[in-house]
Amino acid sequence: MTEAATEVDAVVVGAGFSGLYMLHRLRGLGLSVRVLERADGVGGTWFWNRYPGARCDIESTDYAYSFSEDLVRDFQWSERYAAQPEILRYLEHVADRFDLRRDIEFGTRVVTADFDDEASRWTLVTDGGARYRARFCVMATGCLSSVREPDVPGLERFEGTWLLTGRWPDGVDLTGRRVAVVGTGSTGIQAIPVIARQAERLYVFQRTPNYSVPARNRRLTDAEAEELRRGFADRRRLACASAAGMPVEAPDRSALAIPPAELAELFEAGWERGGIDALSHAATDIVTEEAANRIAQEFARAKIRAIVRDPAVAERLCPRHFIGTKRTCVDTDYYDTFNRDNVELIDARTDPIEEITADGVRTGSAFYAVDTIVFALGFDAMTGALRDIAIRGAGGVELRERWAAGPRTVLGLAVAGFPNMFLVTGPGSPSVLSNMAVSIEQHVDFIAAAIAYLDTNGFDRIEATEAAEAAWVTHVNDLADATLYPATASWYTGANVPGKPRVFMPYVGGCGPFRRACDEVAAHGYEGFALS
Ligand code: FAD
Ligand code: NAP
Secondary structure: OOOOOEEEEEEEEOOOHHHHHHHHHHHHOOOOEEEEOOOOOOOOHHHHOOOOOOEOOOOOOOOOOOOOHHHHHHOOOOEOOOEHHHHHHHHHHHHHHOOOHHHEEOOOOEEEEEEEOOOOEEEEEEOOOOEEEEEEEEEOOOOOOOEOOOOOOOHHHOOOEEEEHHHOOOOOOOOOOEEEEEOOOHHHHHHHHHHHHHOOEEEEEEOOOOOEEEOOOOEOOHHHHHHHHHOHHHHHHHHHHOOOOOOOOOOOOOHHHOOHHHHHHHHHHHHHHOOOOOOHHHOOOOOOOHHHHHHHHHHHHHHHHHHOOOHHHHHHHOOOOOOOOOOOEEEOOHHHHOOOOOEEEEEOOOOOEEEEEOOEEEEOOOEEEOOEEEEOOOEOOOOHHHHOOEEEOHHHOEHHHHOOOOOOOEOOOEOOOOOOEEEOOOEOEOHHHOOHHHHHHHHHHHHHHHHHHHHHOOOOOEEEOHHHHHHHHHHHHHHHHOOOHHHOOOHHHOOOOOOOOOOOOOOOOOHHHHHHHHHHHHHOOOOOEEEO
16 A cells, blocks of 8 residues: 655755755745655765765865854864864754754655646655655755765675775774775875875775865864854855855966966965865966966976875876866875875776775786775766656656756756756756855755745746756856866766766856856746746
8 A cells, every 4th residue: 555645845855965954944934844865864975975084175164054143153163174074063063953853854765756747746755665745846965975886896705895985884993904995086085095094005096097286174273263253254255256166266367378487386375275276276267278277287297296206106196187177186195195105006097907806806917905995986976866766757757868868957956847846956057166065055045035936926836948948058068168177087077977978067157157147037037937
């Protein structure tokens, strides 16, 4: 017998940064809400990614909500870039402070979501068979939540322990172990220096090197934390208007117009200051002009060669793609880690992993005996978590099918044919190219305002039009095509997942312009959406 559905006004899937704030805002509108979350706690990214070294790469002060002045005042960050446990504690604090948990079902994975055209209601079914019926469905499922798992032959025979960074359990101790780390994206680059200090021996399997800049992380004094809190509103105003959701003034000169010695000084100052925009902030055109990009690349490679003592290892660590067209990594001691006696870098491009045996990793030319294998293979980004759910809109059309050639949205927020369904930071929004806390708040505010507008104006339904969707997709592609981004195989383009359509997914136009586009849409009575 089918279980009776729980009836609510809105169902939100996911209880990370997005889902928590969505719940708070929808409750504020007087709606009944249920949040369905696969994990056993809140936090999303920060619940799952407990690997050693996990921390944010946007300064903690800015990688936080702004909606409550009390929250800003009461939570004190201990470091410039907080580590995972502190960010998780923050999100748990938010859940408690705004009494959010009572509307969240944990340990619940949504497997289907169906729209009933006649009744204008969504029905979501969970892995446990529970059913929820709601007028609105918000997918706050995360851009980086669908973890890529290893498919190396022989893994099932491995007698040691293997771990996924994106599903890291508590209580792992790598002290004195012989460890292999596979993957050198932002995750691997954060984990490797920490694991190297614990392990007896560490083998790093690198297929493609990445650019990484120093975090220059440090503890914040009470006085600094207080000053950051006092300046928070101004910082956030600047961040909202900026390209990347960070409180910095935009550069105003082309790298090619800056005298070389001055440009080198700007890069040097950025490298010393640390942070994700260390090099990109020097000039306007680092990711749009090939010649400008090459200068930044050369600077980064020179730094690697200066830090890493063995020239052959340094060369292997030198990336060759356009800098900034894959997410720049932000590290603490990454390159220096390869000066340690207990660390070995293996080029998994020229000497790929062929199999895992009972006691180690075998490549084409060598065998590495290990007790633990850490896989840091990344995510099926931006669309993976949505594709994991069978989402069927009006007329039973599946989202997976509509997106067979790549995702299509209006503003990354809504999809034609899927009425009353919203995405938070979906493909076509700045999301992963920005400070996500800023983007998430803006998206959630937009969704809440749209729902309030429907109710105030006597509408029951909102749906993106095909024409608006086509126009937005073209706009997103045109902007991307004017940059170097699409030239690089990255998870932004889906290139990291075999068979995934190659489409550049995020909106490169920047947070400020994106916000203005959203505000325009709302100011014109949700132009590009059909209300009925
Ligand atoms: P998530 O935090 O991913 O939450 C989505 C939730 O939805 C998850 O808990 C998941 O379990 C749940 N879910 C998904 N599918 C289902 C389903 N079918 N049923 C039920 N539940 C489901 N961004 C930055 O701006 N700055 C940073 O410094 C930064 N650091 C990062 C570090 C790491 C290690 C990673 C992986 C990402 C980082 N990001 C960073 C991006 C980060 O994902 C976002 O900043 C933000 O946390 C996303 O919040 P979210 O709520 O949208 O998604
Ligand atoms: P990622 O950037 O996609 O990196 C995955 C790594 O695994 C790459 O080095 C990739 O190599 C390698 N890999 C994948 N499959 C492999 C295989 N079969 N064999 C060998 N190597 C393989 O993933 P990520 O490091 O998890 O980062 C994803 C995103 O999460 C980041 O870009 C960032 O947005 C966010 N993040 C942020 C932070 C932070 O600093 N706050 C930390 C972690 C993550 P190839 O490149 O050759 O495919």
